[in-house]
Amino acid sequence: MNGRETRTALAFLAPSLCVIVVLLAYPLARTLVLSLYRYNLAQVLGKPARFVGLENYRDLATSPFFWHVVLATLAFAGTCVVGTLAVGTIVALALEDAFPGRSALRVVVALPWAMPAVAASIVWKWLFDDQHGPLDAFLSALGLHAFAGFSWTANALVAFAAVAVIVAWQTFPFVTITLLAGFATLPRSVYEAAAVDGISDWRRTCAITLPMLGPLFLTLIVLLMIWDVKVFTQMYVMTGGGPGRGTYVLGLYAWREGFASVHLGVAAAIAAAMSALLAIFVGAYVRLARGSTA
Amino acid sequence: MKRLALLLSAVMWTLCGCDRHEQPTLSVWIMRPGNIAAAQAFFDAESAGFERTHPGIRVRVEFIPWLAAHDKLVTALAGDVPPDISELGSTWTAEFAAVGALRDLDRLDHRLGGRSAFVPALADAATLADGHVYGIPWYAGTRALLYRKSVFARARLEPPRTLADLARDARALSDPAQGTYGFALMGNNAPLFYPIVWEYGGDFAAPRDGVWHSQLAASDGARKALAYVHDLYRDHTAPQGAITWSDLDGRSAFAQGTVAMTVTGSWALASMFAEHPDVRADVGIVPFPSSRANAGPVAFVGGSHLVVYKRSHRPDLAEAFIAALSRAQAQRRWATTVGFYPGRAALVRSTIPDGTTVLESRVFADELLSGKSTPPAPGWGEVEGSATIPAMIQSVLSGQATESAAIAHASAEIDAQLDPDL
Numbered sequence: 001m002n003g004r005e006t007r008t009a010l011a012f013l014a015p016s017l018c019v020i021v022v023l024l025a026y027p028l029a030r031t032l033v034l035s036l037y038r039y040n041l042a043q044v045l046g047k048p049a050r051f052v053g054l055e056n057y058r059d060l061a062t063s064p065f066f067w068h069v070v071l072a073t074l075a076f077a078g079t080c081v082v083g084t085l086a087v088g089t090i091v092a093l094a095l096e097d098a099f100p101g102r103s104a105l106r107v108v109v110a111l112p113w114a115m116p117a118v119a120a121s122i123v124w125k126w127l128f129d130d131q132h133g134p135l136d137a138f139l140s141a142l143g144l145h146a147f148a149g150f151s152w153t154a155n156a157l158v159a160f161a162a163v164a165v166i167v168a169w170q171t172f173p174f175v176t177i178t179l180l181a182g183f184a185t186l187p188r189s190v191y192e193a194a195a196v197d198g199i200s201d202w203r204r205t206c207a208i209t210l211p212m213l214g215p216l217f218l219t220l221i222v223l224l225m226i227w228d229v230k231v232f233t234q235m236y237v238m239t240g241g242g243p244g245r246g247t248y249v250l251g252l253y254a255w256r257e258g259f260a261s262v263h264l265g266v267a268a269a270i271a272a273a274m275s276a277l278l279a280i281f282v283g284a285y286v287r288l289a290r291g292s293t294a
Numbered sequence: 295m296k297r298l299a300l301l302l303s304a305v306m307w308t309l310c311g312c313d314r315h316e317q318p319t320l321s322v323w324i325m326r327p328g329n330i331a332a333a334q335a336f337f338d339a340e341s342a343g344f345e346r347t348h349p350g351i352r353v354r355v356e357f358i359p360w361l362a363a364h365d366k367l368v369t370a371l372a373g374d375v376p377p378d379i380s381e382l383g384s385t386w387t388a389e390f391a392a393v394g395a396l397r398d399l400d401r402l403d404h405r406l407g408g409r410s411a412f413v414p415a416l417a418d419a420a421t422l423a424d425g426h427v428y429g430i431p432w433y434a435g436t437r438a439l440l441y442r443k444s445v446f447a448r449a450r451l452e453p454p455r456t457l458a459d460l461a462r463d464a465r466a467l468s469d470p471a472q473g474t475y476g477f478a479l480m481g482n483n484a485p486l487f488y489p490i491v492w493e494y495g496g497d498f499a500a501p502r503d504g505v506w507h508s509q510l511a512a513s514d515g516a517r518k519a520l521a522y523v524h525d526l527y528r529d530h531t532a533p534q535g536a537i538t539w540s541d542l543d544g545r546s547a548f549a550q551g552t553v554a555m556t557v558t559g560s561w562a563l564a565s566m567f568a569e570h571p572d573v574r575a576d577v578g579i580v581p582f583p584s585s586r587a588n589a590g591p592v593a594f595v596g597g598s599h600l601v602v603y604k605r606s607h608r609p610d611l612a613e614a615f616i617a618a619l620s621r622a623q624a625q626r627r628w629a630t631t632v633g634f635y636p637g638r639a640a641l642v643r644s645t646i647p648d649g650t651t652v653l654e655s656r657v658f659a660d661e662l663l664s665g666k667s668t669p670p671a672p673g674w675g676e677v678e679g680s681a682t683i684p685a686m687i688q689s690v691l692s693g694q695a696t697e698s699a700a701i702a703h704a705s706a707e708i709d710a711q712l713d714p715d716l
Contacts, residue, residue: 041676042393044372130535131552149473151535155692240681243481243537244689244700260679261711262368 028275035268044262056269065245066253066270070277073249076160077228083168084224085217088175093205095176096183106180113173121237124166128152128238156246159239163247166234171227175220182216183209215288222285226278250274319352320344320611323367323380325598326357327632328565333357336628344618351611364679371395371603378606379615381432381598384419385668385675390601391428392672392714397602398426402613406430406620413639415595415667422670423501429599430616431637433629436593436661437485437559438654443578445554453580457493457522460555460583464531467554473533478544478556479526481537481691484683486557487519488594492666493585494518498683499669499712506671508708510701520690520697527691537691549573557582560658561633563649579654581661593665597637635662673712682707 035057037043038050060066095106112120127135130151139147152162186209194204210217232251239247241256248256250270258267327333334357341353356377358366364386370376371390382390390396403409409417412431420429439460441453449467454460464476480486491498496515499506510516526532532553536544541558548556549570558566567574582593600619602612618624625636626645633647635658642662646655668674677683686704689695695703 041368041389044368045393045395046372046374047393130533131547131550149470149533149535151533151537154534154537156694239538240482242685242688243692244685244694246689246692246694256680259365260681261676262679 031268031271031275034265035272037265039264039268041262044264049265052265056265057273059266060269060273069248069250069253070273072160072247073229076164076249077225077231079160079164080167080171080228080231081221081224083164084171084175084228085220087168088172088220089179089210091172092176092179092183093209095180106177109176110173112170113177115170117170117233118237120170121166121234124162124169124234125238128162130154153239154243156243159243159247163231163234163238166238167228167231170234171224175224178216178220179213182213186212215291219285219288222281222288226281226285229274229278229281250277317352318350318608318611319354320379320608320615321377322353322355322615323358323363323377324355325363325381325383326359329631330357332631336631340619340624344615348611348614351608353615364675371605374605376603376605378608378612379600379602382429382601383675384416384429384431384597384599385678387420387429387599387601388422388670388672389675391422391426395603395605396428397604397606397609398428399430399602399613399616400427402617403427403430406617411639412637413595413597413635413642413662415662415665416597416599416637419667419670420599422672423504429601430620432598432600432619433625433632433634434595434597434637434642434662435559435561435634436595436658436665437557437582438593438657438661439555439557439580439582440548441555441578441580442548442551442573443576446578453578454555454583455580457490457583457585461522461526461531464526464555465529468529468531470530473552475533475536475547475553476531476555477526478539478547478553479523479532479536479691480539480541480544480557481527481688482540482681482684483544483557484678484681484687485541485594485596487523487683487687488666488668489582489592490519490522491516492592493583494522497669499671499674499677499708501671505714506669506673506712508705508712510705510708516701517697520687520700523687524690524697537688559633560635560647560650560655563647564633565649567649579650579657581657593661595662595665595667597634599637635659639663671712672714676711677708680707680711682711 036051036053038052038055043049091109095102095109127133130136130149130153135152136147136150139150151158153159190208190212191204194208199207230251231249232255235241235247235249235252236255241248241252251274254267254270254274257263257270322337324333324337337355341355344353345351360383363383367376367380367382367386367390376395387396391398403420409421413434416431416434417427420431421427439453445467446453446463451463451466452459454463460477467476468474488498492515494515496513496517496519497509498516500509500512501507527537533547536547539547541562544553544556545558545562545566547553548558549566551573567577584592600616602609602616606612619628620638622636622638622641625638626641629636629641629645630647633649635642635645635647642659643656645659646652647658650658668678682704686700689703690697690700
């Protein structure tokens with residue numbers, strides 16, 4: 001490439017570079033810089049910010065609570081991914097074969113994905129309500145009397161599970177739609193050969209369809225993991241981090257430090273740590289994407 | 295032609311805008327009460343009166359929602375555009391004063407009668423360790439115990455006077471199999487917990503050499519208080535889900551008959567009875583129980599102050615407007631409008647907030663004049679913002695931590711929040 005070509009290339013790239021710098025690089029750099037400062041309410045109100053180097057990071061690294069939140073976030077995200085994949089796959093398989101009303105159902109299935117997370121979470125909070133929620137009423141009507149007045153938010157593990165249900169419910173359409181698109185790309189010839197061999201539907205699904213979509217599943221796992229590590233809204237609405245600090249995830253922790261306690265430096269350090277964690281998954285995703293196009 | 299007219303009107307607009315800007319304006323931020331129409335009418339009248347006695351001055355009152363207020367004020371201060379006057383939650387005054395955002399109001403306070411003229415807890419909360427007064431008490435509020443008369447009559451019980459009575463009654467009135475419970479033990483409601491700690495002789499924070507420290511572990515009071523609520527919860531005197539309940543959740547469970555007792559403030563009564571008119575006659579109101587018989591309760595008193603910001607260009611006018619709002623007549627009218635009590639001590643007993651009877655209002659009034667506020671520490675707002683106390687209670691109720699472990703954890707958190715160097 002000669003100098004002139006380079007200049008032309010840069011000129012063409014300039015608009016998108018501007019957008020990237022303004023929307024991505026600046027906030028990221030600002031967060032990293034902020035994470036090196038003591039920046040509390042007094043500093044927001046005009047006291048000079050005090051440079052503390054890596055102190056915010058050191059405090060986090062030596063805080064058992066931070067590591068607890070990291071592990072809880074990963075375990076929670078992992079659970080969400082498994083649940084989302086399971087539901088999404090089952091629904092995709094059910095919608096694969098033609099039946100009357102399938103097109104309409106495919107649209108309906110996409111609705112949870114289209115619903116704003118706050119609205120969905122509030123609706124689920126009502127469904128899960130221990131005094132008037134239909135879920136408890138339904139379960140106890142089935143004869144499961146332990147669920148009469150059962151609180152889904154009084155115990156951290158149960159609350160995590162309940163929020164995982166909300167997250168899975170909201171994200172499974174993405175898996176379903178992706179898989180339906182994936183099904184369409186599979187070569188017909190393999191299925192024809194299988195039909196000649198008289199293979200059962202169940203075997204066909206387990207031995208042909210799903211294994212052939214392996215790379216697609218890997219991509220889905222990584223993408224879902226990235227989303228689910230970042231879960232905030234559902235947890236904020238449903239538990240607010242409680243009981244105690246039992247259902248904190250990284251996003252909620254950063255928010256609480258930044259906006260409830262006005263420790264912006266610490267919040268920035270948590271956000272940076274979270275980005276580092278996510279970078280691992282993003283790296284995996286990039287490698288997968290490269291592999292599939294190579 | 296049309297275009298010219300448009301241009302002209304735009305120019306006129308701009309000119310008017312300039313003109314308006316020139317007119318000295320006193321900007322006032324008030325917390326938005328539920329009864330917004332009455333609040334608007336009140337301030338329309340007060341502003342008009344002030345503008346009449348101070349020709350050329352315009353008073354602009356803005357109502358901001360409580361939940362967004364702290365953020366909005368911090369943002370305005372960071373951007374160097376605070377209002378001249380604002381209402382502040384009584385626990386925020388020390389916080390804003392300590393970072394140098396507020397003007398000291400010693401002279402105005404003195405003119406209005408000084409400490410003894412106001413509800414003591416609110417006057418304390420407005421006075422910083424440096425001895426200066428940074429806020430004028432605006433309105434005060436406290437919580438009392440609400441009980442269902444018919445439920446108590448059926449069980450042949452008297453409303454509780456001591457914490458031991460409360461526990462006994464709560465147990466007697468609970469029947470989890472029927473879905474009815476004795477007491478709304480709200481795990482997300484720190485003000486319910488404050489007086490229990492005080493009753494057991496505990497406290498939350500105290501200054502030492504000018505720096506505030508957690509007092510939770512300094513005596514056995516907080517541990518006993520936690521053990522008390524833990525016992526109540528373990529014995530199923532409240533629904534399992536109450537661990538995450540707020541004030542509102544407890545009130546609606548009480549109105550619907552799920553719980554026989556709850557704790558709430560005078561300001562919540564009018565709307566509760568408007569929504570459930572059928573329960574009005576069945577509700578009794580008594581002081582929150584104390585630890586010993588025949589001893590008055592130590593209630594938690596909250597409320598708000600009016601403050602003047604250092605950046606105000608018209609501090610004298612701002613003080614004059616606060617003085618006008620502190621007139622007996624104005625204070626009483628505003629308090630009645632929002633369901634609270636006036637910040638002026640002399641008016642407390644003669645105020646009957648909407649939703650209360652004369653006798654019931656006496657219960658709140660007595661509590662107000664003898665009650666306490668949370669520590670007037672600059673960092674206490676952060677303790678509240680971080681929900682440290684509810685987290686401590688919930689971790690005990692849910693069995694995640696023992697009483698001592700939860701106290702140790704909360705103490706460390708509070709110490710960090712109160713340390714001005716952190």
